[in-house]
């Protein structure tokens with residue numbers, strides 16, 4: 620384990636995100652990092668990988684910059700880079716809630732809960748816990764009993780909450796996300812909407828999983844991450860599989876990208892079902908003329924025809 624993955628964000632004011640991004644990219648490349656960093660007027664959000672020396676150099680530089688005073692890095696030990704390239708991109712905002720009026724977490728946000736406090740409140744009868752990630756993230760792992768908003772995109776979650784107010788009214792509402800960045804805004808937005816008691820898991824599930832008091836307990840499944848690992852374990856005490864195979868609904872924690880390059884959807888699938896469907900998430904995707912599974916496995920035309928005939932039988 621000579622490499623590390625860093626996950627971090629910091630709400631601050633970056634005057635010129637485009638200029639900052641260009642300079643930051645040059646620095647990251649110079650030290651040999653790989654990963655994805657978003658820069659906006661409201662701050663920075665990144666996940667990068669590198670050797671221990673490279674990642675330490677990066678953290679040192681960030682921590683010494685007054686702009687990022689108080690920045691917290693979540694660190695995972697890994698065996699190699701978790702990204703292929705280095706991107707730093709300016710964006711209008713770090714988190715898109717699809718709101719008419721944005722939320723500034725420095726002005727309005729939910730109560731910050733330590734992992735231990737979060738775990739305690741999670742078990743309270745009057746608590747409801749809301750997952751503020753995408754549904755495909757929820758599906759491979761989540762807190763036990765957490766509400767899964769029925770939305771295609773995270774930015775549609777506020778509207779969904781408005782339509783389902785009764786689930787949250789009069790309750791102690793807890794929110795959580797991967798690293799904490801989405802909750803900062805989302806919990807603030809919920810308070811603005813009039814939900815009284817809203818708490819957020821400070822540092823996200825990434826912090827909760829390593830906390831010596833919680834050991835990731837009450838988390839079922841794995842956690843989806845935005846790098847080549849795809850998922851990481853969270854609960855150090857017990858492992859309950861909640862993921863279900865896209866094709867047959869059996870327990871599964873193996874992500875694949877749909878072989879149709881124009882679809883590229885991430886679904887859970889066993890090796891066997893991936894082979895049976897030639898990597899396509901639907902029959903249309905299986906039949907796509909640039910199906911990557913067929914190319915990767917060097918399948919003959921006859922093999923492809925036979926597989927499709929079986930699927931259509």
Ligand SMILES: [Zn+2]
Pocket residue numbers: 877878879882883884899900901904
């Ligand atoms: Zn597809």
